[in-house]
């Protein structure tokens with residue numbers, strides 16, 4: 001009831017606006033959110049402009065125009081309402097569409113927020129889509145983008161598929177013909193672009209002994225099953241293009257491999273979302289790869305290019321996005337290699353490394369996650385780095401895996417506690433968390449995190 005009412009109020013406010021400025025975040029969820037509103041509002045024949053901000057903070061607020069347009073903040077805003085007040089924005093000229101914890105301020109800003117209604121697996125792009133649907137301007141393109149945003153924000157991760165309202169958007173996409181669902185698909189990244197053996201070797205959730213991090217092992221595994229790894233034309237085959245029987249054969253052999261090694265099989269399969277209208281063998285063919293391309297654009301400070309791709313530009317914007325994606329993957333690979341070469345320091349319950357200012361702080365978390373799958377998978381990894389624009393602070397990124405979580409590890413609470421002890425700030429999720437701590441606390445920080453992790457695992 002409640003969320004529907006808020007969605008209706010939001011759609012009316014947009015309909016009654018002469019022009020709209022949409023401000024959103026620069027990650028995949030933020031970019032798809034911006035693109036959904038931009039296209040939807042255009043469909044409603046209302047003038048709309050979109051801007052993308054790294055964060056909603058005082059410096060960036062200057063980019064919010066002082067004009068008569070309705071300001072829609074999507075994928076942020078709920079927790080920064082004091083900034084909107086300070087910027088002099090009145091109740092009538094603001095709409096917030098967000099899925100982050102809300103802040104209480106004097107001005108009763110109109111807000112669509114999934115959190116208070118208990119929808120924890122619905123991202124901003126999903127909410128944006130629901131508002132556009134209420135306005136009667138949603139189409140297959142928007143449903144597809146909403147799926148990308150939700151998957152980009154890890155909403156499908158825990159349950160190996162989208163659930164609740166986000167899953168209903170998938171159904172919309174299926175009826176529009178823009179989304180195809182594969183119910184029990186391989187839970188691997190790169191099913192549309194990577195050679196199958198590479199795709200399998202990158203699978204680390206679950207960890208498949210003999211295959212994860214072992215390209216050659218994965219290749220031999222396929223050979224043993226009699227699966228041809230190249231097309232007649234000599235190209236590597238990708239998972240998406242395998243025959244149904246071949247996929248079943250690979251999945252059942254992987255299941256056996258996991259069981260034989262005493263590993264769980266519950267995360268081997270996942271529901272996947274494909275986009276049949278997009279070109280084959282491109283990152284736009286499935287939700288997680290599409291999301292990575294958008295994240296790459298955001299990390300190179302070109303969210304606007306990602307938005308153009310979302311708005312169907314397959315020319316110049318797409319080729320620039322492709323370059324950024326390639327670059328993004330290269331830097332992450334370099335960082336992972338650096339971590340492996342330099343070597344981590346192992347404590348009893350933690351492995352960590354300080355990478356200084358070698359890599360942009362925006363990719364350190366991803367690099368940490370990838371390195372973890374090649375290091376000791378029984379201990380969480382922590383990477384520290386310097387921030388280009390703040391010499392006083394250290395950024396901390398931590399990653400773990402589901403196995404450790406089952407044993408009681410919770411990185412969010414570990415970093416929250418450890419960073420508060422030193423006057424910093426931390427947060428995130430059990431599996432991935434981050435913090436900012438003062439440089440003076442750098443030395444003893446690892447041992448204090450180690451102590452907390454030790455307490456968690458007993």
Ligand SMILES: [Mn+2]
Nearest residue numbers: 029075124153
């Ligand atoms: Mn989000």
